[in-house]
Amino acid sequence: MRIRLNVRLLIGTLLVLALAGTGIHFLHAYQIKRNAGLLLKQVDRAVEEGKPDLAATLLDWYLTFEPTDTEALAKHGLLLEKLARTPAARDRAILKLEDALRRDPGRTDVRYRLAICLLSQGKARYPAAIKHLQALQPVWPEPGEIEHTIGWSLQGLGDYPQAVEWFRKAIAKSPSRLASYAIQAEILKEQLDQAEEADQVMDQMVAANANWHRAYLERARFRQKAGQVKEADQDIARGLELAPE
Numbered sequence: 001m002r003i004r005l006n007v008r009l010l011i012g013t014l015l016v017l018a019l020a021g022t023g024i025h026f027l028h029a030y031q032i033k034r035n036a037g038l039l040l041k042q043v044d045r046a047v048e049e050g051k052p053d054l055a056a057t058l059l060d061w062y063l064t065f066e067p068t069d070t071e072a073l074a075k076h077g078l079l080l081e082k083l084a085r086t087p088a089a090r091d092r093a094i095l096k097l098e099d100a101l102r103r104d105p106g107r108t109d110v111r112y113r114l115a116i117c118l119l120s121q122g123k124a125r126y127p128a129a130i131k132h133l134q135a136l137q138p139v140w141p142e143p144g145e146i147e148h149t150i151g152w153s154l155q156g157l158g159d160y161p162q163a164v165e166w167f168r169k170a171i172a173k174s175p176s177r178l179a180s181y182a183i184q185a186e187i188l189k190e191q192l193d194q195a196e197e198a199d200q201v202m203d204q205m206v207a208a209n210a211n212w213h214r215a216y217l218e219r220a221r222f223r224q225k226a227g228q229v230k231e232a233d234q235d236i237a238r239g240l241e242l243a244p245e
Helices: 007-048 052-065 070-083 087-103 108-119 123-136 145-157 160-173 178-191 195-208 213-225 229-242
Strands: none
Touching (some): 007 052, 052 070, 070 087, 070 108, 108 123, 123 145, 145 160, 145 178, 160 178, 178 195, 178 213, 195 213
16 A cells, blocks of 8 residues: 655645744743843842842852843852852852953953952962952052052062052052051061161151141051150151041
């Protein structure tokens, strides 16, 4: 017995199956988009309600649906960095922030938090952090902050001459940044054996902030440590005169 093949019926059946498959595919894609959109709304709500841990978890789920969403990846990394309390948690945040930065190198907020997170992981990560900070230096809005942080990092690495130079750059941009004077003077005196230059730095600090009581008290602390008791007492007295009630 011969079985005759109905070509028209076969072609019609294949077309119906193909169209059904395409429809299922697009329905599935629509459902994914819809679920992802709902997750993003829940993320925003969690952030507004002060629940960053929940927001980070929801973003993790969202990124399984939308792994190419750079903005969400950056937000996830920033949340993880904010929540990190252990080296392992900070390492996870670093990986997310690095991924976001590779996709969008112009995200200065991501680069800064990545640098700070790297610094918190120990001296072995300082060189990588410094590179990110140097990239931020020309565009960072807070005067002297990047320069001060680089100086602090170089001090930690034991590169004292370069640390001094970066603290000088910080002071040039922000003469009221007292910590830059104080750490620079400490390095000059204790690590580079330049006591006279250290005294000059502290005098420069007071001259640039002559009406600020904290400048006198900071120099008093430095002078007390150096055994200059009389001069330290004079600074304390002047600082108290200028201090607010």
